[in-house]
Amino acid sequence: MSESQTEVATRGSGPGEPEDKTAFKNTSNNRNLTDKLFTVLVTAAAFFGIVVLAVLLVDVFRDGLPFVDGQFLTSLSSITPENAGVYGALVGSILLIVLTALITVPIGVGAAIYLEEYAGDNFFTRAVEVTISNLAAVPSIIYGILGLGLFVNGLIVPGMGPILLAGALTLSLLVLPVIIIATREALRAVPGSVREGGIALGATRWEVTRDHVLPSALPGALTGMILALSRALGETAPLIVVGAVTFATFAPPISPEALFGRYGALPIQIYDYIQRFRPEFKDELAPAGIVVMMVVLLLVNSVAIVLRNRWQARR
Structure with missing residues (x-):
């Protein structure tokens, strides 16, 4: 050695x-x-x-x-608990969530695609990203005040008044940052080889994004949309600020005219029942309204989850 x-x-x-x-x-x-x-x-x-x-x-x-029955689901708000129901608020919540989805999904997905696939790394893009992240953490009451100024009173454009469209636009501002962030994360999770392979075969950037990147990211983006719309369905403070009806003795029509009319919502109806002086409203009707709202929330989430799973299986 x-x-x-x-x-x-x-x-x-x-x-x-x-x-x-x-x-x-x-x-x-x-x-x-x-x-x-x-x-x-x-x-x-x-x-x-x-x-x-x-x-x-x-x-x-x-x-x-025990109090969720046909009479409760088909009756309007009343001063007597025996005749009170949630039909007007139920129709208003369904119209609100559908209109909010129609507004936020195209704008949110488009903004996410631009920021992730097209925008360069510069000061403007970084400022927009920081702003979106900060807006996602803003309390909902602030969005209610913003919607009151922008849409109801018309600080910039002519005021709409306390109509359904103003409420949907306010909720859209509330959930839009969440949808943008979730969609960007889903796009970011798509491997770069998918983009490089499409471009190498002669496809344009938009064709690669439309036919390959976005379909691959859609399941993750749908998860963020489900969470955002679920939050919008349960919000109360912004709708109170923008003038949603607390005592809903009517139901919005299922037609385009409903966009420009007054409306109620399930969270506000439940809040109204809790504030009533008779114990039946607080102990019976308010929990029944919560059950109805949870069932609507589960149905909306179930539809979105089924669509997401079918898309994943198809891909």
Whole structure:
């Protein structure tokens, strides 16, 4: 054995080796313990949230489900609990969510495609990205005040008044940043090789985006749209500010004329029932209204989820 090999062998079996192994073992044990403690804490937090949600759902369904019947679903708001229902607010919420989706989905997807596929990395683009991220965290009441100034009172364009279109535009401002961010993340998840392969075969950038990138990103974008529209369906503060009817004794017509008429919404109707002086409104009709709103929310989400799954299977 040469002199250098003898020195390496002697150095590898020196007296400091057991201490190094002990220190490494202690560090590894500490890390494993920290990892286990963190896992337990995260699991406990998730379990606690699920339990609280389950308790609330059971309590609401126990109080409200017995009062959800044909009379409650087809009756308008009334001063007597025996004749009160949610039909006007139910129709208003459905029209609101449909109109909000028709406004926000094309604009949100188009803005996301431009920012992700076409816009360059410059000061303007970075400023827009920061602005969109900040707008996604703005409280909903601020959007209500903005909608009151822009659409109802007409600070920039002629005022619309407290009509359905003004409420839908206000909710569109509320959920538009969420849709843009979710769609951009879905577009960003598409591999760059898809774009490079399409361009290499002679397709234009728009053809690659339309036929390959957007269809691949659509399932993820639909998930963001579901979350955004679900938030819009349950919002109360912006609609109160822009003048939605609290005591809905009418139902908007299922026609284009409804865009320019007054309207109600389920969250506001539930809030109105909670504020009534008779206990039947608070203890019976308000939970029943919550059950109806949750069923509508589940139906809207189910339709979107089915469309997303079918698109994924087709792709």
